Amino acid sequence: xxxxxDVPVHDSTRVRDARVAAEHAASxxxxxxxxxxxxxxxxxxxATNLLKHAGGxxxxxxxxxxxxxxxxxSEARLVQIAAVDHGPxxxxxxxxxxDGFSTTQSLGAGLGTCRRIADGFxxxxxxxxxxxALARVGGAPPRIRTAGPPPVRVRAGGVNVPYGGAEYxxxxxxxxxxxxxxxxxxxxxxxxxxDAADASTAAVRALHDAAGxxxxxxxxxxxxxxSGTRGAAVxxxxxxxxxxx
Numbered sequence: 628x629x630x631x632x633d634v635p636v637h638d639s640t641r642v643r644d645a646r647v648a649a650e651h652a653a654s655x656x657x658x659x660x661x662x663x664x665x666x667x668x669x670x671x672x673x674a675t676n677l678l679k680h681a682g683g684x685x686x687x688x689x690x691x692x693x694x695x696x697x698x699x700x701s702e703a704r705l706v707q708i709a710a711v712d713h714g715p716x717x718x719x720x721x722x723x724x725x726d727g728f729s730t731t732q733s734l735g736a737g738l739g740t741c742r743r744i745a746d747g748f749x750x751x752x753x754x755x756x757x758x759x760a761l762a763r764v765g766g767a768p769p770r771i772r773t774a775g776p777p778p779v780r781v782r783a784g785g786v787n788v789p790y791g792g793a794e795y796x797x798x799x800x801x802x803x804x805x806x807x808x809x810x811x812x813x814x815x816x817x818x819x820x821x822d823a824a825d826a827s828t829a830a831v832r833a834l835h836d837a838a839g840x841x842x843x844x845x846x847x848x849x850x851x852x853x854s855g856t857r858g859a860a861v862x863x864x865x866x867x868x869x870x871x872x
Contacts, residue, residue, distance in 0.1 A: 630655060630689065631787050631796045636674045636710075637683035645674035645686045649708060656690045656704040658766055665744045666706040666764040672737045673710035673760055679737075681714025681758065687786055692801060693765060705746065705765040709786055716754035724750065783811055790819045797823025801831040805839030807869040812849075815860040826856035834863075841865070 632648035634641055649670035653663035670686060677684035686708065693703035717723050724738050738760065742748040745762040752758035761784075787796035797816035802809055814830040816823030833852030837845040842863045849861050 630794070631789050632686075632688040633788060634674070634686040634688070635683075636677045636686055639678065642671060642674040642678070645670045645688070648686070648688045649706060652688050652690050652706045653764070656706050656765070658706065658764070662764060662766055666708065669741045669745055669762045669764060670708050672741050673708060673762065676737045676760075677710055677712050677714075680717075681712035684710060684712030684714070684757075686710050687788060689787055689796075691763070691784065703765055705763045707784070707786070708762045708764070710760045711757070713757040716756055717750070717752035717758055718754050720750050720752055783809075785813075793820060795821050795824040797827055799824075799827035799831050801834050803835050803838035807867060808839055809866045809868065810834065810838065810840075810842070810845060811864050811866070812845075813862045814849075817857045817859060822857045823859075826853060826859040829853055829856050830859055830861055 630652075632645075632652065634645045634648055636642065636645060646667045649666045650663060653666045658666065670688060674686050677686070688706065688708050690704050691707045693705055724742055738750065741760070741762050744764075746765045747763040748761070750758065750760045783800075783802045785800040787798050787800075789796045797819050799814045799816070800812065801814075802811045804810075812830065812834050814827040816826035829852050830849050833849045834845065837848040840848065842865050845863050845865075846861065849863070853859055853861075
């Protein structure tokens with residue numbers, strides 16, 4: 628069931644809330660203690676930066692599938708931490724990502740630290756409009772492969788925000804890879820709350836059993852899997868890497 632932590636950060640007490648949310652997400656993702664601590668540190672740094680540089684903002688934390696398939700086809704889960712603000716923006720993003728960069732006379736370790744310890748980290752900023760920083764923290768990096776097919780050349784991601792600050796989101800997204808095909812899905816569980824989340828989660832599980840099927844057949848499988856739930860509106864798209872689209 629999609630679980631999203633939506634933490635408004637407008638004073639220092641909410642920095643702790645962001646850290647605690649990251650720890651809960653890391654537990655849900657099955658991360659070990661060092662990687663859980665890394666997720667908590669990233670959430671703390673991003674929340675602190677919201678207060679220092681933007682006068683506050685919002686931290687969204689959830690557990691997502693890895694953006695690229697594992698070489699052995701197994702499913703990995705990551706903690707995704709997004710910090711969003713409508714502050715002054717960052718004029719020099721590459722400079723802000725360097726350790727030691729600071730505009731507030733601090734140590735300047737925030738964004739550089741996040742990029743260094745996260746598995747993936749990106750910043751998008753428009754001066755005068757605001758900034759979005761997105762980090763993903765997973766388990767220990769996989770061993771370097773010496774043989775086998777090349778990794779799938781597709782990256783996918785998404786952010787769920789619960790309706791009206793609810794605990795669970797009724798929406799879900801997922802992808803699966805099989806041979807040269809990557810299938811992506813969006814599911815909108817009917818209504819809101821846990822029942823809607825149960826429906827969208829059923830669609831996600833069914834998609835993993837339909838990897839490699841044409842979209843029309845995958846939709847038929849998903850339709851059957853939603854029987855007994857509240858139901859959901861579902862969209863499926865497929866990328867054929869061998870054909871280039």
